[in-house]
Amino acid sequence: MTRETSSAETTAPAPWQSNDTAAYAPTQQRFDWGKALPLVGPMVLLLVWDLVVRFGLIKPILLPAPIDTLLTLINGMAGPVLLPHFWVTLERTLYAFAIATAVGMPLGIALGSNERAYRSVEFVIDFFRSTPASALIPLFLLIFGINNINKVAIAAFGAFLIVIFNCAYGVINARKQRVAAAKVMGASRWQIFKDVLFWESLQPTFVGLRSAVSMALVIVVVAEMFIGSENGLGHKIIDAQQVMNVRVMYAAIMAAGILGYALNVLFLALEKRVVHWSGR
Amino acid sequence: MNSVINGPVYADIPKPAFQPGPAGTHITIRGLTKYFAGWPLYENFDLDIPKGKIVSIFGPNGCGKSTLINMISGLVPIDKGEILFDGKSLKDTKIGYVFQNYREALFPWMRTIDNIAYPLKLEGKSKNEVDRRMEELVASFDVKFDLNRYPYELSGGQQQTASIMRALAPKPEVLFLDEPFSALDFEMTLFIREKLQEVFIQTGTTMMLVSHDLEEAVYLADQVLLLTKRPTSIAEILHYNDPRPRTVATLSEANFVATKKRSLEVFQREVRR
Numbered sequence: 001m002t003r004e005t006s007s008a009e010t011t012a013p014a015p016w017q018s019n020d021t022a023a024y025a026p027t028q029q030r031f032d033w034g035k036a037l038p039l040v041g042p043m044v045l046l047l048v049w050d051l052v053v054r055f056g057l058i059k060p061i062l063l064p065a066p067i068d069t070l071l072t073l074i075n076g077m078a079g080p081v082l083l084p085h086f087w088v089t090l091e092r093t094l095y096a097f098a099i100a101t102a103v104g105m106p107l108g109i110a111l112g113s114n115e116r117a118y119r120s121v122e123f124v125i126d127f128f129r130s131t132p133a134s135a136l137i138p139l140f141l142l143i144f145g146i147n148n149i150n151k152v153a154i155a156a157f158g159a160f161l162i163v164i165f166n167c168a169y170g171v172i173n174a175r176k177q178r179v180a181a182a183k184v185m186g187a188s189r190w191q192i193f194k195d196v197l198f199w200e201s202l203q204p205t206f207v208g209l210r211s212a213v214s215m216a217l218v219i220v221v222v223a224e225m226f227i228g229s230e231n232g233l234g235h236k237i238i239d240a241q242q243v244m245n246v247r248v249m250y251a252a253i254m255a256a257g258i259l260g261y262a263l264n265v266l267f268l269a270l271e272k273r274v275v276h277w278s279g280r
Numbered sequence: 281m282n283s284v285i286n287g288p289v290y291a292d293i294p295k296p297a298f299q300p301g302p303a304g305t306h307i308t309i310r311g312l313t314k315y316f317a318g319w320p321l322y323e324n325f326d327l328d329i330p331k332g333k334i335v336s337i338f339g340p341n342g343c344g345k346s347t348l349i350n351m352i353s354g355l356v357p358i359d360k361g362e363i364l365f366d367g368k369s370l371k372d373t374k375i376g377y378v379f380q381n382y383r384e385a386l387f388p389w390m391r392t393i394d395n396i397a398y399p400l401k402l403e404g405k406s407k408n409e410v411d412r413r414m415e416e417l418v419a420s421f422d423v424k425f426d427l428n429r430y431p432y433e434l435s436g437g438q439q440q441t442a443s444i445m446r447a448l449a450p451k452p453e454v455l456f457l458d459e460p461f462s463a464l465d466f467e468m469t470l471f472i473r474e475k476l477q478e479v480f481i482q483t484g485t486t487m488m489l490v491s492h493d494l495e496e497a498v499y500l501a502d503q504v505l506l507l508t509k510r511p512t513s514i515a516e517i518l519h520y521n522d523p524r525p526r527t528v529a530t531l532s533e534a535n536f537v538a539t540k541k542r543s544l545e546v547f548q549r550e551v552r553r
Contacts, residue, residue, distance in 0.1 A: 177384040180355050184377040185399040185450075195398075199389040277388030280432035 064247045073251035081248060082236065082255050089220055089233040090259060092148070096155030096216040101209060104160040108167025108208075109201060113193055118168050125165055133158030133215070134222045146228035155219040159212035166208025170201030203278045206271040213263050221256055233259070298362070301328030306486045307352060307454065312361035314344075314351060320511040321347060325361070327505075327514065329454075334480060334487040336497035338543060339507030339515070340551045345490045348512075349456045352488070353377055365453060373454070376447030376485075380459040382439040386431040392442050393427040399450045417445050420482060421475060437468030441475065448479060457489045461496065469496075476500065481524050494547070498540045499526060506546045509553065516546045 046066045052058055053065045064072075076082030111118040137154050144150035174197050182192045224234025233256045240249035271278065301308045307329035314322040321344045329335055337345045350356040352363055354370045355377075365373040376399075379385035386395050393414060400410045418427070423445075425438045434442065440460060447455055457476075461469040477500065480487065491497040498504055498520055506515040520539045522530055530536050 175384050177379060177381060178387060181377070181379065181385045181387075184353055184355060184375065184456075185402055185446075186374075187402050191402060196387065199387065202389075277430060277432055280388065 061244065061246065064250060068247055069250045069254070072247040073254050076248065076251050077255060082233075082252060085231055085233050085236045085252070086255050086259065088231045089217070089224065089256070092151050092155065092220045092224075092232065093213065093217045093259075093263070095152045096220060097159055097209075097213045099152070099156040100159035100163050100212055100216065104163030104212075105167050105205065108164040108205075109171055109198065111164070112168035112171025112201065113197055115172060118172065125161060125168075129161045129165055133161075133219050137219070137223050137226060140223075141226065146226070151220055151223040151229075151232075154223055155216040158219045159216040162212040162215055163205075163208050166211070167201055167205050170204030170208075171197050173204070174200035203271075203275045206267070206275055206278075210264060210267040210271070213267060214260060217256075217260050217263065299326075304330050304332075306331035306366060308362075308364045308367075309352070310362045312351065312363065313359045314347065314356075315359055322351075323511045325513065329486065329488065330503065331366075331486055332484040333502035334489060334500050335503045335505055336489045336491055336501035337505045337507065338491060338494060338497045338547065339512070340509050340547070343507045343509055343512045345507065346458050348507075349458060349488050349490055353454075353456050374450055374452045376450070376452035376455040378440070378443050378447050378455070378457045378460045380462055382436065382443045382463065383432075385443055386439060386446070388430060388432050390430075391428055392431050392434065395431060396427070396442055396446045396449055399446060403450060413449060417449060420479065421445055435468070436464050437471060440464060440468070440472055444472070444476065444479075448483075448485070451483075452485065455485050455487045457487060459490050459492060462492060473500065477525055494540060494543055495531070498536060498543060499530065504539065504543050506543060506550070508550045515550050518542055518546075 049063075049066045053060060053063055073082070077086065111121065133154060136157070137150075140150050140154040140157075144153055178196050178200060179192055182196045187195065220232065221234035221237075223229070224232035225238045229235040233252050236252040237249055237256070240246070240252060296311070298310060305328040307327075309325060309327040309329075312322050312325040312327075313320070337348060339345055347356055351358050352370075353375055363370065386392075387398070390398065396417065397410050397414055400413060405413075421441060421444075423441070425434060427442075431439050431442065440463075444460070460476075461472060464472065473496065476487075479485070480500075487500075489497065489500060491500075501520055504518040504520060506518065507513070508515045518539055520535070522533065522535050
């Protein structure tokens with residue numbers, strides 16, 4: 001829970017600020033160094049990486065030069081080395097996420113609006129949420145066999161628990177006063193649910209969806225590393241590692257990182273559009 | 281079958297006969313009892329709220345001013361007693377409620393105009409009827425801000441104005457106001473206070489106002505209901521009859537000053553008790 005709540009706080013948009021400050025800015029166009037700040041971290045990382053390789057502190061067999069890695073990444077993503085695997089991993093993640101959302105969201109909202117029902121299944125949800133989903137992969141292998149369904153199913157399961165938990169808590173923790181306001185206007189239980197509770201739960205739900213898509217990606221990549229996989233970024237990483245093709249390995253890791261980051265950014269943008277009142 | 285031979289005798293204390301309030305009473309409260317954590321907040325509390333008047337509620341901290349209007353409006357369940365509106369129950373009565381915290385009372389996912397129209401939609405009014413009522417409200421409130429905006433895009437005073445419009449939209453029989461000004465700056469307080477007075481002159485809706493500002497409580501009121509510390513009872517009901525519209529000049533008139541002074545005396549007596 002701590003992870004979800006902290007991310008909820010940090011992602012709340014900054015308070016509204018007047019645009020008037022622009023009027024007081026100096027008229028001459030100067031390069032705004034403030035905007036370049038986010039680039040400092042990656043630059044330093046690449047520099048340190050490069051120096052470490054250049055001075056031979058780590059053997060090139062374990063860590064290739066950053067420029068080589070980046071070129072492998074770009075070429076791989078432009079051709080058959082990484083791109084098909086990238087798409088397969090993305091596809092599995094999205095399938096898993098879609099299943100988790102389609103089942104978890106209605107169920108979570110329903111459980112949240114009936115607190116007694118939620119309390120009775122809370123332990124089960126919390127227990128499986130606390131169990132590393134990757135620990136269940138062999139079990140799912142037994143059930144579904146070594147195929148695509150297995151990977152999607154286990155990822156969907158892990159993501160589903162996050163979605164259901166966040167949706168239920170979103171409904172349970174809806175602002176009491178908005179519910180009271182609807183009640184005093186004569187809204188029925190159903191009207192309160194569809195006009196207030198549902199909307200109140202959207203913000204925590206989105207936090208859940210964002211965590212869920214990350215979780216789905218993590219599990220998909222791990223599942224792809226198991227024996228018998230034929231494609232996916234996880235398969236590519238373990239494959240390259242087995243034959244000591246470190247450049248491809250690093251490039252595949254980076255591709256997985258890019259995928260995770262892009263999904264996160266996408267969901268943040270989506271959340272900002274849908275839950276436009278969040279943090280205000 | 282279910283009678284026990286020679287069992288102990290149980291007798292119920294007969295319920296006191298319902299005593300109607302004086303003529304012109306709108307809300308009758310009889311035998312109201314409410315416990316909080318095992319302690320009585322209200323015990324056998326009786327009160328008559330007159331129709332078409334503004335009653336301000338004032339009293340020491342924690343005496344349950346807000347709880348009183350929340351019980352009458354059905355937001356807080358009561359342990360015992362009876363509350364009737366012109367002889368009807370709450371279920372058959374249209375009420376409006378203005379919260380102190382407008383930020384958490386309006387729905388940020390609806391545009392402001394949809395917020396105001398929401399109680400009418402609950403009543404199942406047609407689009408035409410809703411539109412007509414919105415026109416009326418906008419005209420009578422002389423709204424200068426954009427009602428197509430979302431509530432969080434408005435200033436605090438505009439949001440509270442919208443809250444009051446929402447509460448008044450279904451033409452309620454009673455309007456409850458729980459410290460409606462205390463989250464506003466002074467300028468907005470004055471503005472909304474005047475709006476409220478205007479609305480009252482126009483509609484004559486019965487209002488119950490909880491306030492922590494004595495001047496404001498007296499300024500708007502026909503009756504000032506002064507409460508004691510808990511267990512809460514009525515310390516005194518002061519009548520204040522200066523004609524409306526009341527203005528800044530009212531604040532220095534003898535009648536106003538006297539009522540305010542008397543309220544303060546009662547309040548201080550109750551706080552020290």
